[in-house]
Amino acid sequence: MEKELSLFHQSSTAVLDELDSFKFRFSVHEMQDLHEAVMLNSPIRSEFFYIFVVKAGEIYFKLNRKEYHATAGELCVIPPSALIEVSAILPKSEAIGIAFCPDFFLSLGLHYSHPQILEIFAPEPSPIIAVGADELTTLDWLLKRLKQINYPKSDHLFQEEVLTNTFSQFIYELTQAYHRNKVGTQIKLRRKENLVLLFFKEVSKYYKKERGVQFYANLLFITRKYLSKTVKQVTGKTPGFFIDEAVIKEAKMLLADPKLSISEIAQSLNFADQSTFGKFFKKQVGLAPTSFRI
Template sequence: MEWNNMEEIRDLDRFNGLFTLYDNVLGLASLDASSINGQTEEATYRFPFDSDKRMMLWVLTGECSIRMEGIHYSLDSKDFLLMLSGNSFRFLSVSPDFKAQMIIAEKNYLDECISNKQILSFFYQLLIKRALQISLTTEDITLLEMDFINLKKKIESPNHSYYKEQVSVSFFSLLLDLFHSLDNRSKNSFLHPSTRKEEIFNKFLNLLMENYKEQHEVAFYANRLFITSQYLTLIIKELTGKTVNRWIDENLILEARKLLKTTGATVQQIADELNFSDQSTFGKFFKKHHGISPIEYRRTQARVV
């Protein structure tokens, strides 16, 4: 079973009913040996495996072998795999008793669901790892399994008066349990920077989470790290594929979307909170990244069921 780059999570609908989908931002699948081995070798399966998607998989029972961009991963029962970048993914083999759960999330939706900045920073630190494989406890896996089942039920109940909120809260609850499990694994030993550049990246993230609303200039972060703006940009681009300016802009846009969707604050109030000089400047910034004005974005969100 193999997936290559794709643009839309809704394309997962083609996978023989394996995936439960939500609003083109989330896909859930319960996998077993028959669902993997039942796919024909000739079939082309697409997996949303690009910079805008994230994939999480944990093994309930059995084992499997996976290849991602020429790298093999062998997963046993209770192993967890987080994939953050790449362009191909393939199951090479699965044991007869293999069972696993998989979640594919659109990056922006995942980030919006993580309201805790410490957790968001923790997740961002994983980006330079490209993929994270770690063994969890039986209790961790059992909890994730229950969260997965609950989230699936919420997605399958679109007539609920607060459908969007229920799905978001359920997904966030799963993420909280996941990050709690990861946080307990050797006190994040897998996140400890192994190079000076990774150390700078981690310090930059901490500064960014604390200051992005007020500080939009690269020079601020470089000065606080006692390096030049050019060197900081070089490091961040090398490790993450994104510039410092893009990191700042993405966090501003993420916060702007949250405020527009979840508060009654005016556009002017949001512009003030995010330290834009005026409403017009904020509007141009927002439209540059979304193609529509903040007011239009708020209206589209109000129409989403």
Template sequence: MKEEFIKKLTTNDFVQIMGEEPQSEQLHVSITEGITQIPINYPFRTADFHLIHVAKGVFKLSINLIIYTLKKNESIGIDPKSVIQILEISNDLKVFNINFTTQFIFDNFFNKASVDAFGYFTHNNVPKLQFTKQEGKILRMLVKMLKFYNQQESSAFKEDLIRSTFGVIVYNYAEKFKKEYPDLKAELTRQEELVLRFWNVLQENVKTDRKVQFYADVLNVTTGHLSKILKEVTGKTASQLIDAAVILEARLLLVDPKFSIAQIAEELQFPDQSFFGKYFKKHVGLSPSAYRKENKK
């Protein structure tokens, strides 16, 4: 089968196929049981990340032509562009699935520990993980919590609850992976390696420098090449990712009442409070004071 004939499915495609209600553009959590027929009976290429965990029954699938049989308390991670075919499901199958985009990672996890944790997904032949009965129970509880938070229409701490719960799940996977496969190292393309290097430099300098030229110079590439690669891998340019990192930092500071808005503007190296306010409102749609009021602890 030629590669161009393999259909690419996004998270939204999966939601429609399974007849589920959409949750958010970058994250969808599903808990599926009671299906008697394979819902997708053709090979497909996934556009996003997947974390699959079997709570009951048997789930047999092919990932990049390698066949995996997942049973109770077994999990596997799937990265974007992987070719998948569902081969067999048992009548008693109950499967937990977390779909998330690359953008979700970049919007929520700007630190080196996160880069190491997501390294689990960079292997071409990712091994499945076997969780103990207790570990499986805890994992399923966390996934249920994540789904609950992701389905909430509005909540003062919705983003923080999603970020924290998702982080615990991914770090659990990473910890398990490193224990079972200590000698496996992350397998990154040159483009992915550049993105992660940019990510590390950005989280170290986000408070002090917002110029694309600065990051390009540190990484020894041109600004055009940097933005091109970042756009290909993450869907956003260097400027957009820098802005996203600054806004994330600003949001974290604004929910802490001990910092005045003027202090936050100074901390993030803005010329003055007014400039910071205009910048924040442009990207968030609220003034810093309005955002602080909505997210008051």
């Protein structure tokens, strides 16, 4: 039987080590018999995002010492640093889930184009979301597809593209299910998470013109020091990291268009000249823009 990755059966260090064996820093696993896959009454603090869908049966668990009950047709979103402990599982329970590193999620840049995606990872009165039958079928299929080709030895010609696009689609469908089933419920963000969400929204609007952290701090009416401290606490990264990341993603997309000269790209991203843009790009990517295009 193929070895499965279980949040509940391994320490966070072991999970991260195992994630390294996959093509990307995420792993999908199915648990046909939860009694074999889950260690009861053994609290674990995760270092990664974990989302699982209960397909059959019921699971009783504690998240940050607060008790929850998930049944068939419900999914649970567990953020990094959460303390989780499974206390009971009904017979014949089944689940499918995905564990992924924050760095991998952030590298896709989904939070720039659609900042509301971050709301599904914010603290809620309950981490459990009920989903409809069609939504469950879609999420289950996407997770199984990700599991199917997320291995270094896969011979798929477009493995990287399929994986990143399928993962993005999973996040989109998850967010859609979240908002559809949270209708009428006010999303309660803590001040820090709300500030980071606002920061991402501003970056998505102004990154082509403004790369300074102070600019975004001014927009949010806070000090640069407080913005830097808050973003670092919530995401583990600095504001400058996210600003540069947004610029690089746009630069790569523009460089893929052969009709655009590097000078035109530099100008569109508000760099003083082509040389300044080239130095910035090489520092971030490790290649000069001209080499990246080859």
